[in-house]
Amino acid sequence: MSTAEQRLAELGLELPPPPAAVASYEPWVRAGNMIYTSGQLPWRDGKTLLFKGTIGRELTVDQGVEACKLSTLNAIAQLKDAVGNLERVRRIVRLEGSINIAHGYTDDAPKVLNGASETLNAVFGERGRHSRMIYTFPEMLLGVACLIVLWAEVD
Amino acid sequence: MSTAEQRLAELGLELPPPPAAVASYEPWVRAGNMIYTSGQLPWRDGKTLLFKGTIGRELTVDQGVEACKLSTLNAIAQLKDAVGNLERVRRIVRLEGSINIAHGYTDDAPKVLNGASETLNAVFGERGRHSRMIYTFPEMLLGVACLIVLWAEVD
């Protein structure tokens, strides 16, 4: 069994530095054995906000998938910041995804959020099998394509 | 005191088979003593998606109430799948309801979501008394009328 870090490397993915929160809150909080991240945006290297736009208008569905993947890497980076080692993540409990998607494109939203789900499954294997809730919005703050939250049970 | 299954029968309600997830995630996850379902749609028998449309446009408020009731039965079916016997449900902790509702009808949304709340109260009695969060959207994926999530504390 490879570790989550090894799988990231095998997938050619690199964890960005955990982004700071964009306002007066924490990027993650621990309560008991649970870590809850705040909403994670598609930051590259914690500095450049990528994938600005509404899916179906300025962005394609495939770009939406990539935005979810990148936001999920940022969320995983928060989990690592919280517990030090991703092997201490026992289970990804829930994925919350808000998707910025144009009128007439909402049926594509589950496929877009699969960009997050499949990243979790690929990186964490059985431990990555999560429940999820999806929200679709006609417009989102900073024009971002998505906002991703993870809940993880940890050792 | 009758059991949850007895109350379902008294109410003339039948639990559908727990629907499979519509994408790359699990229909429920357990963490500690908590079960979290994923978003549940108004599937009949896990096969036919009912109540497609926006409340106030293609659907009436009463149809919205029925959609919430049916989605809640699917969510209860997930809880049963998770713990085997609904008597092991100690408490319904939270109901999350996303409602697909037209401009000018959002004031009806709490009444629509009461279709879910009242089902929980009728089936679980004191154990069904839950907190809730409501979200109203002008459009939802697959054109569904609602999406329901339950959190339950279990033995």
Next chain:
Amino acid sequence: MSTAEQRLAELGLELPPPPAAVASYEPWVRAGNMIYTSGQLPWRDGKTLLFKGTIGRELTVDQGVEACKLSTLNAIAQLKDAVGNLERVRRIVRLEGSINIAHGYTDDAPKVLNGASETLNAVFGERGRHSRMIYTFPEMLLGVACLIVLWAEVD
């Protein structure tokens, strides 16, 4: 170290009576060491619903900030109702904020929700440092400016 009640007084804030739920659910539920409130509206004294309107249209951004502050006081009142004494709140784990905001104003939504975050930080200090999730809607039930949920870990 002053108590949360002392800080409220220093800030010139008064806890309203905990508002009753507006439908068939509970204003808060406890599960293990966690309290989850239901969505809290900007009620004054549990009787008058203030700040009706969409931010950027009927309401200014500053009024949105005030609405979040007031809803948060109602949420804190629910926590007090749940545990009797705010000193038993070990940590505010998560803030959920739904913001009713007009087209073109979503970039102001984080600033609006800071009205909630900064109230939590001011009242609870280190214990108030929370994760958060923001949702922006073009329309909300009862025309309210915001809906606020708190999760707290308690003794």
